[in-house]
Amino acid sequence: MYAALRSIGSYVPKKILTNFDLEKMVDTSNEWIEQRTGIKERRIAAADEHTSDMGAKAAKVAIDRAGIELEKIDLVICATLSPDHLCMPSTACLISQKLGIANVMAFDISSACSGFVYMLQIAKAFIESGMKKHILLVGAEKISPLLDYNDRTTCILFGDGAGAAIIEATEDKNEAIIDVHASADGNYGDLLITAGGASRFPCCDATIKQGLQYIKMSGNEVFKVAVKTLTSDVVDILAKNNITPDQIDHFVPHQANLRIIEAVRKKLNFPIEQTVLTVAKYGNTSAASIPMAINDAYEEGRIKYGDLMLLDTFGGGFTWGSALVRFAGKSL
Ligand code: UT7
Numbered sequence: 513m514y515a516a517l518r519s520i521g522s523y524v525p526k527k528i529l530t531n532f533d534l535e536k537m538v539d540t541s542n543e544w545i546e547q548r549t550g551i552k553e554r555r556i557a558a559a560d561e562h563t564s565d566m567g568a569k570a571a572k573v574a575i576d577r578a579g580i581e582l583e584k585i586d587l588v589i590c591a592t593l594s595p596d597h598l599c600m601p602s603t604a605c606l607i608s609q610k611l612g613i614a615n616v617m618a619f620d621i622s623s624a625c626s627g628f629v630y631m632l633q634i635a636k637a638f639i640e641s642g643m644k645k646h647i648l649l650v651g652a653e654k655i656s657p658l659l660d661y662n663d664r665t666t667c668i669l670f671g672d673g674a675g676a677a678i679i680e681a682t683e684d685k686n687e688a689i690i691d692v693h694a695s696a697d698g699n700y701g702d703l704l705i706t707a708g709g710a711s712r713f714p715c716c717d718a719t720i721k722q723g724l725q726y727i728k729m730s731g732n733e734v735f736k737v738a739v740k741t742l743t744s745d746v747v748d749i750l751a752k753n754n755i756t757p758d759q760i761d762h763f764v765p766h767q768a769n770l771r772i773i774e775a776v777r778k779k780l781n782f783p784i785e786q787t788v789l790t791v792a793k794y795g796n797t798s799a800a801s802i803p804m805a806i807n808d809a810y811e812e813g814r815i816k817y818g819d820l821m822l823l824d825t826f827g828g829g830f831t832w833g834s835a836l837v838r839f840a841g842k843s844l
Contacts, residue, residue: 514688515639516840517632518580518680521573522807523566524673524794525557531668538664545668550770554671554795557654562596564606566674567652570803571611577841578678580646582611585678587638587647588618591627591799593828594654595620598710607650624704625766625827626694627651627799628675632823632835633692635679645681650674651799658706660726669768670727671795675803680840686818687840693749694833700737703730704828738768738826739775742834746780746824749834755820757782762815766825767791767801776824788814798827806839816843 530553531542545551557566567590575582590604597603604618623630631649638644652674659667682688708724709715719725742765750757763782765773767790777787788809790801797804802823809815817839824834 513639513642513681513683514685515636516680516682516684516687517689517837518678519574519578519841520675520677520803520807520810521570521577522673522675522804523569523573524804525555525561525566527556527558528553529556534668537661538667540664540668548771549669550791551668551795552792555673556656557672561654563592563594563652563654564596564603564610566654566672567603567607567650567676568610570652570674570676571607571648571650574676574678575611575648578680580678582613584646585613585648586616587644588613588616588650589631589634589647590620590650590652591623591631592620592652593622593624593706593798594658603652604650623696623827623831624829625768625796625798625801626825626829626831626833628802629692629823629825629833629835630694630831632679632689632837633694633833636689636692639679639681647679648676649679650676651801651803653798653800655727655798658725658727660723663726665731666727666729669796671797673794673797673800673804675800675807677803682840687838690836690838691749691753692833692835693745695745696829696831698829700830703733704830735769735772737830738772741832742772742776742824742826743779745832745834746776746822749836753836755836759820760786760822761819762786762788762809762821764788764802764805764809764821764823766827767794767805768796768826810841810844813844815839817841
């Protein structure tokens with residue numbers, strides 16, 4: 513059995529926060545944000561709209577597009593750094609409940625922005641081992657409550673949203689997810705961290721006063737390691753699978769910063785037309801960023817059945833990964 517990406521879906525909240533809005537909130541400018549990141553605007557979830565709500569909405573789109581009955585789904589995984597609840601229940605359990613999927617294994621993974629690629633590796637292994645046949649993957653993020661809107665180095669970067677995919681067992685090798693690389697190095701943990709609120713620094717007046725509940729990032733150091741690691745990881749996965757950049761139909765990178773995407777794209781000579789870019793309109797939506805980007809290109813009619821996609825990602829941990837994936841959903 514092979515694992516095939518059978519469908520894609522996404523959901524974005526209605527509220528748009530532009531760079532011009534941020535100019536009024538913090539010491540920044542539209543010009544700085546656009547030049548250094550490529551971001552123009554991002555979506556912000558409503559107060560009563562939670563990660564699991566957005567995840568369930570994206571999942572519904574993916575399930576409908578796959579034309580699969582709910583009863584057939586035998587595993588639900590959610591990748592998120594902004595779960596509804598810190599420890600339990602998992603956001604995957606809440607998404608399952610919202611969709612009406614009962615009595616199947618459901619769990620969250622914590623690998624920050626690399627979540628979607630990590631989930632692909634897990635789903636591929638479950639399917640190739642014969643243990644599962646129809647897996648729902650959801651990358652969902654409500655990052656806005658984890659941002660300090662007085663910290664211009666982080667609050668301009670992130671947005672909210674969700675993306676989802678159905679991964680199905682197939683006997684057709686031409687539909688298969690070809691390969692997935694997923695890796696990590698905890699030595700860099702402090703460079704991108706939400707230190708407070710869990711067991712090491714439990715939520716209390718002191719941790720709140722220090723702002724430990726917010727995302728902190730040493731942006732420039734993250735940037736340098738991201739460019740270096742992503743480039744070498746993509747070179748490796750292509751070489752290992754005897755695939756040349758001109759055989760890739762769509763390069764779908766994690767949408768953190770246009771300059772990171774451009775650095776990797778240019779090193780590998782991917783034409784810009786081959787590259788899927790959503791960073792301008794959504795900012796960095798962490799684990800949701802890649803499925804949201806695939807979804808947008810699919811809805812634009814760019815991604816079709818049988819197309820070969822190269823995904824790459826990098827995030828807190830550090831975690832990173834890349835994947836060679838055939839799109840095995842119906843062309844629009
Ligand atoms: O998804 C997870 C992985 N995350 C990433 O891959 C993000 C990686 N990092 C980045 O995208 C970039 O490093 C940032 C966009 C976060 C920052 O860009 P940079 O070119 O690395 O800027 P910098 O941190 O070196 O800061 C340059 C200057 C500083 O001022 P001084 O010290 O030169 O006077 C900052 O204080 O820009 C200043 N600055 C800002 N100015 C206006 C930092 N943030 C802002 C801001 N508006 N929002």
